[in-house]
Amino acid sequence: MVSGKLYTLNPQPNLTIYFIEQPDYFDRPGIYGEKSEDYEDNSERFLFFSKAATNLARYLTDAPDIVHAHDWQAGMVPAMIQHQHMRGGWYPAPTTCFTIHNLAYQGNFPSDSFSYTNLPSDYFGPHGVEFYKQVSFLKSGLIFADQLTTVSPKYAKEILTEEFACGMGGVLNARAESLCGILNGVDYEDWNTLQNPNLDATYTVGKMDGKALQKKKSADHVGASL
Numbered sequence: 038m039v040s041g042k043l044y045t046l047n048p049q050p051n052l053t054i055y056f057i058e059q060p061d062y063f064d065r066p067g068i069y070g071e072k073s074e075d076y077e078d079n080s081e082r083f084l085f086f087s088k089a090a091t092n093l094a095r096y097l098t099d100a101p102d103i104v105h106a107h108d109w110q111a112g113m114v115p116a117m118i119q120h121q122h123m124r125g126g127w128y129p130a131p132t133t134c135f136t137i138h139n140l141a142y143q144g145n146f147p148s149d150s151f152s153y154t155n156l157p158s159d160y161f162g163p164h165g166v167e168f169y170k171q172v173s174f175l176k177s178g179l180i181f182a183d184q185l186t187t188v189s190p191k192y193a194k195e196i197l198t199e200e201f202a203c204g205m206g207g208v209l210n211a212r213a214e215s216l217c218g219i220l221n222g223v224d225y226e227d228w229n230t231l232q233n234p235n236l237d238a239t240y241t242v243g244k245m246d247g248k249a250l251q252k253k254k255s256a257d258h259v260g261a262s263l
Contacts, residue, residue: 039085043093057089080150083174087113088155094118095127105134109144112178113154116166119181120156135182137175140196140203144174168204179208185216193218 041059048054062082070076091114094104106114115133122130150172151161161167166177179185187193193216195201197209209216230248231239237254240247 080146081153083110084153090114091117094131101131104131107136108138109142109174112174115181116177133182134184135178136186138188145171185212187218188221190218
């Protein structure tokens with residue numbers, strides 16, 4: 038059994054941020070790998086993270102109504118929540134939402150990785166997390182989440198086509214009624230590049246000179262902090 042630590046931060050009223058610490062898995066120079074090579078234990082690393090997030094959602098005193106997972110790294114969370122709900126007495130379990138940022142990154146691992154999920158064997162099959170005899174974290178999210186979203190309405194339509202489905206066309210079209218696209222955006226009052234006290238140089242769409250200067254100053258600042 039692998040254990041970790043949980044830390045919390047309350048930056049403002051009614052907002053709590055939870056941090057999961059596991060140094061052996063995550064205290065590394067890279068996020069997913071080094072020198073263009075993935076870490077060999079990525080499946081274990083992100084299954085640990087998914088289990089931690091799932092159990093956090095279940096055992097918090099103030100349990101969430103919705104668990105929102107993003108991309109393959111958290112793709113196993115909807116399956117784990119469904120399993121604990123259907124067979125583990127978690128009632129009421131939170132609704133799950135799974136957002137696809139880039140369908141090409143799927144988190145596909147050898148079939149023996151499935152043993153680390155602690156899910157029943159029937160979850161490894163065509164209607165579960167199995168994908169061409171591998172374990173697919175992304176497919177898990179697509180299959181088991183209550184709602185699927187993408188980063189734009191256009192992308193939601195594109196991934197239903199053979200050209201952009203990255204091999205997941207059958208799964209996505211079967212879930213088409215639960216799929217929608219929400220356009221990425223920013224609050225331009227908060228992210229104001231013309232009148233912003235946090236910027237050393239200002240710029241606008243019509244006058245971009247300040248952007249290059251700001252990037253240089255930011256790079257210099259990061260370098261000085263290292």
